[in-house]
Amino acid sequence: MKRRPLYSRSGRPRQAGAAALTPVTFRRYADAPQAPAGPTLRQRVRAFSTKLYARHPGPIVVAASLVLTLLSLGAYDIARPPAVPLTQDRFNEALDLALEDRPRAPATGALAYAAIIPSVVRVVGSATLAESLGQAPETPAEADASRQPFHEQYSSVGTGVVIDEQGTILTNFHVARSAPFLRVTFADGTETAAQLVGAAPENDLAIIKAPMIPENVRPAVITSSETLTPGDEVFAVGFPFGIGPSASAGVVSGLKREFASEGDESVTLKDLIQFDAAANPGNSGGPLVNRDGEVVGLVTAILNPSGSRVWAGIGFAVPIETAALEAGENPL
Numbered sequence: 666m667k668r669r670p671l672y673s674r675s676g677r678p679r680q681a682g683a684a685a686l687t688p689v690t691f692r693r694y695a696d697a698p699q700a701p702a703g704p705t706l707r708q709r710v711r712a713f714s715t716k717l718y719a720r721h722p723g724p725i726v727v728a729a730s731l732v733l734t735l736l737s738l739g740a741y742d743i744a745r746p747p748a749v750p751l752t753q754d755r756f757n758e759a760l761d762l763a764l765e766d767r768p769r770a771p772a773t774g775a776l777a778y779a780a781i782i783p784s785v786v787r788v789v790g791s792a793t794l795a796e797s798l799g800q801a802p803e804t805p806a807e808a809d810a811s812r813q814p815f816h817e818q819y820s821s822v823g824t825g826v827v828i829d830e831q832g833t834i835l836t837n838f839h840v841a842r843s844a845p846f847l848r849v850t851f852a853d854g855t856e857t858a859a860q861l862v863g864a865a866p867e868n869d870l871a872i873i874k875a876p877m878i879p880e881n882v883r884p885a886v887i888t889s890s891e892t893l894t895p896g897d898e899v900f901a902v903g904f905p906f907g908i909g910p911s912a913s914a915g916v917v918s919g920l921k922r923e924f925a926s927e928g929d930e931s932v933t934l935k936d937l938i939q940f941d942a943a944a945n946p947g948n949s950g951g952p953l954v955n956r957d958g959e960v961v962g963l964v965t966a967i968l969n970p971s972g973s974r975v976w977a978g979i980g981f982a983v984p985i986e987t988a989a990l991e992a993g994e995n996p997l
Contacts, residue, residue: 773956777900778912780958781826783852784885787904788836788859788873788950790821790844824903824910824951825849825873826885826960828989832878835988836950837965838864839926841871852910855879867932869965870988871950885952888959890938890984893917901942901964901980903951915942915980924966924981937981938962944980953982960985 704712718725749755823840827833834849841847847859855877863872893899897917905911919939926932940953944964953962962982969977 773898774900774912774914777954777956777958778902781885781900781902781952781954781960782910783881783883784827785852785902785910785952786825786827786834787850787909788823788825788834788840789848789850790823790840791846791848822904822907822947823949824947824964826950826952826963827851827878827882828887828960829884830882832875832882834859834873834875835963836871836873837963838866838869838871840950841873847873849873849875851879851882853879853881868983868987869926869932869934870963870983886957886959887985887989888955888961889986890920890961891986893920893938893955893961895919898956899938899940899942899961900954900956901940901944901948901951902954903944903948903964905943905945905947907947909947913943915940918979922981924968926966934965934981934983936984936987937965938984940980940982941978942980943976945976946974948980963988 821840821843823836823843825834825836825840828835841861841864847861848856849859850856857875857877859873859875861871862874864870895917898914899917900912900914902910902912917938918941922937922939924934924937926934938953938961942953944951944967948964949966951964952960953964955961962984964980965983966981967974967976968979968981969975971977
């Protein structure tokens with residue numbers, strides 16, 4: 666049985682008027698026309714941010730700064746190492762290190778010395794007027810008179826302290842009477858002759874003045890010795906054996922002491938301050954000061970049971986009240 670052909674094998678043309686088949690063209694989906702897309706999320710966020718900043722610039726800057734600060738603090742808190750517990754050993758180490766690095770405070774004696782030294786003068790007894798004026802001896806006789814044996818050459822060297830702006834100087838009577846003429850040297854190096862203007866031998870006190878005083882002379886600050894008690898710090902300033910100015914430190918050993926001098930006119934000095942700051946010939950008449958550099962007395966004598974005129978641990982000073990009253994000054 667023959668199959669029916671699916672198409673005609675004949676070459677006859679199609680009938681006239683038959684509708685011609687239009688070829689169909691297939692297009693991809695991407696090529697198809699699409700509706701315009703809306704703004705993306707990023708664009709919407711950017712537009713909103715721009716509009717918001719334009720309306721409220723100040724608050725936004727403050728808020729942003731606050732957020733950045735909080736973020737920085739949070740990052741630091743996360744990154745920092747854990748705290749080390751403070752133990753007693755660590756505390757001691759830190760304390761020792763702090764004490765080692767701190768600047769050292771000046772010593773009490775250094776402060777007292779700095780306060781009194783502008784008022785201290787060197788007093789030297791001279792055998793001749795020329796020598797007291799800083800001149801060389803004019804004749805061999807004067808030269809011989811100016812020479813002293815070694816054990817006596819410091820008997821005419823002493824110390825004084827300026828107590829007012831007029832240049833009034835307090836010293837010991839035994840220093841002022843040691844030679845016919847006196848010469849003083851002020852703290853700035855000024856040297857000039859001086860003369861005795863007042864004396865109280867019963868208290869071993871003398872008042873001397875110089876015709877010329879430096880412009881920058883500074884009177885000492887004096888205070889009552891009634892404030893002293895045994896054990897208080899004191900400092901003696903002067904020219905021991907002509908060396909100085911020198912300072913020595915000690916304490917008040919006692920009050921209301923007596924001492925019998927061994928001079929030509931033996932007198933018993935009373936109401937003295939006993940101290941143990943080193944003093945030697947040359948310290949006589951120099952100031953005894955407290956830790957603030959205030960004068961509480963004048964060094965006047967040392968006690969040595971051997972009879973030698975060198976320091977043996979006990980010194981005496983005339984209270985400044987007694988000395989100042991002789992000069993017409995009121996220390997209170």
